[in-house]
Amino acid sequence: MKKICVGIIGVGRIGKIHLNNLSNHFKSIEIGAISDIDEKKEKLCKDYGINKFYKSYKNLVLDKAIDAILICSPTNLHSEQIIFSAKHGKDIFCEKPVDLSLEKTKKVLKIINKTKIKFMIGFNRRFDPDFMQVKKMICSGKIGKVQIIKITSRDPNPPSINYIKNSGGLFIDMTIHDFDMACNMANDKVREIYSTGNARNKKINQVGDIDTALTTLKFENGIICAIDNSRKSAYGYDQRIEIFGSKGMCGITKKNDKTTFLINGKGIKTPFPKDFFITRYKQAYINEIKEFINCLINNDIPSVGIKNAIMSIRIALAAKLSYTENRKVELREIS
Numbered sequence: 376m377k378k379i380c381v382g383i384i385g386v387g388r389i390g391k392i393h394l395n396n397l398s399n400h401f402k403s404i405e406i407g408a409i410s411d412i413d414e415k416k417e418k419l420c421k422d423y424g425i426n427k428f429y430k431s432y433k434n435l436v437l438d439k440a441i442d443a444i445l446i447c448s449p450t451n452l453h454s455e456q457i458i459f460s461a462k463h464g465k466d467i468f469c470e471k472p473v474d475l476s477l478e479k480t481k482k483v484l485k486i487i488n489k490t491k492i493k494f495m496i497g498f499n500r501r502f503d504p505d506f507m508q509v510k511k512m513i514c515s516g517k518i519g520k521v522q523i524i525k526i527t528s529r530d531p532n533p534p535s536i537n538y539i540k541n542s543g544g545l546f547i548d549m550t551i552h553d554f555d556m557a558c559n560m561a562n563d564k565v566r567e568i569y570s571t572g573n574a575r576n577k578k579i580n581q582v583g584d585i586d587t588a589l590t591t592l593k594f595e596n597g598i599i600c601a602i603d604n605s606r607k608s609a610y611g612y613d614q615r616i617e618i619f620g621s622k623g624m625c626g627i628t629k630k631n632d633k634t635t636f637l638i639n640g641k642g643i644k645t646p647f648p649k650d651f652f653i654t655r656y657k658q659a660y661i662n663e664i665k666e667f668i669n670c671l672i673n674n675d676i677p678s679v680g681i682k683n684a685i686m687s688i689r690i691a692l693a694a695k696l697s698y699t700e701n702r703k704v705e706l707r708e709i710s
C-alpha cells in the first residue's frame with residue numbers, strides 16, 4: 376500500500392514536536408517535505424532524512440507527492456495557508472487557532488465544505504489520556520449532572536514578545552484551549568462570558584496584551600465554568616480541571632515527572648509539575664496525529680474540526696470584548 380505523504384509548514388516549537396512524532400510513531404506515512412521561511416531549519420530536514428525543503432509554503436503545497444499537510448506556522452498565516460492547501464486538494468491538520476478573526480475562520484469553513492478535504496484542528500488536550508478519562512467519567516454518569524467546571528491553566532513562562540505580538544492575545548492564543556476543553560466537558564453551547572485580567576509583565580503590557588485572566592462561562596444547559604490563566608507560574612506548568620456534579624466530583628491534578636515526595640519536620644516536599652506543554656501533553660500530541668492519520672487511511676471525519684474552531688474563536692473574541700468593555704458578553708453578540 377502506498378504510504379501517505381505528509382508535508383509540514385513551520386517547524387518551530389510545535390512543528391518540531393509533530394515532526395518528531397510523525398517520524399517515530401507512524402509507519403504508514405512518510406514525511407515528504409518541510410517548509411519554513413527560516414533557512415536554518417533545512418538542517419532539520421537532513422537530520423530526519425527528509426529530501427525536500429521549501430522556503431515558500433506554496434511550493435510545498437504544489438508538490439504533487441504531498442497528500443496531507445500539517446500547518447504549524449504562526450497563527451496569522453493559518454487561514455491563507457489552509458485556503459491555498461484546500462484549493463489544491465490537500466488534507467489538513469492545522470494548529471490552533473485557525474485564525475485571529477471570526478470572518479476568516481468562517482471563510483475557511485466555506486472552502487473546506489466546498490472542497491470536501493479532511494480538516495482537523497490541533498486541540499491536543501482532547502487527546503490527553505487524563506482528560507479523556509475525565510470525559511469518560513462524566514459520560515458514564517459517575518458524578519451525576521455536571522454543575523461546575525473549574526479549569527486552571529498556567530504556563531511556566533510567557534512566549535517571546537514577538538510571538539505574543541502575532542498571537543491575537545491571551546484569550547485567542549492561550550485560553551482558547553480551555554474554552555475548547557470546557558465545551559468538550561460541558562457538551563453544550565456557551566451562552567454568556569465574563570472576563571477580567573491584568574498585565575503583570577511590563578513588556579506584555581507594552582504590546583497591549585495581558586498575562587493573567589479569570590473567565591467565567593455560562594452554558595445553555597446551566598453549567599457554569601471558571602477558567603484561570605497565567606503566563607507565568609513560578610512553580611511550573613499548571614494544568615488542572617475539576618468537574619463538580621450532583622453525585623460527586625472528578626478531575627485532574629498537576630502531573631509530575633516523579634512520584635516521590637518527602638514529609639518531615641520541615642514540611643512537605645513534592646516534585647515540580649511537568650515543565651511545559653511539550654512534556655505534559657507528549658501523549659496527547661501523538662494521539663491527535665494518530666487520529667488524523669487514521670482518518671486519512673479509513674476515510675473518516677476527524678472528531679475535532681472547523682466547527683470546533685469556530686466555536687472556540689467566538690468564545691475567545693467574546694472574552695476579549697468582555698475584558699475590554701468590562702461587561703458580560705452574550706455569545707450571540709459574536710456572530
Ligand SMILES: NC(=O)c1ccc[n+]([C@@H]2O[C@H](COP(=O)([O-])OP(=O)(O)OC[C@H]3O[C@@H](n4cnc5c(N)ncnc54)[C@H](O)[C@@H]3O)[C@@H](O)[C@H]2O)c1
Nearest residue numbers: 385386387388389410411412413432447448449450470471
Ligand atoms: N497545540 C499546542 O499545544 C500548541 C503549542 C504551541 C503553539 N501552538 C500553535 O502553533 C502555531 C506555531 O506556534 P509555535 O510556538 O510553534 O511558533 P514558533 O514561532 O516557534 O514556530 C513557527 C515556525 O513557523 C515558521 N514560519 C513563519 N512564517 C512561515 C511561512 N510563511 N512559511 C513557513 N514557515 C513559516 C517560523 O520560521 C517558525 O519556525 C501557533 O499557531 C500556535 O498557536 C500550539
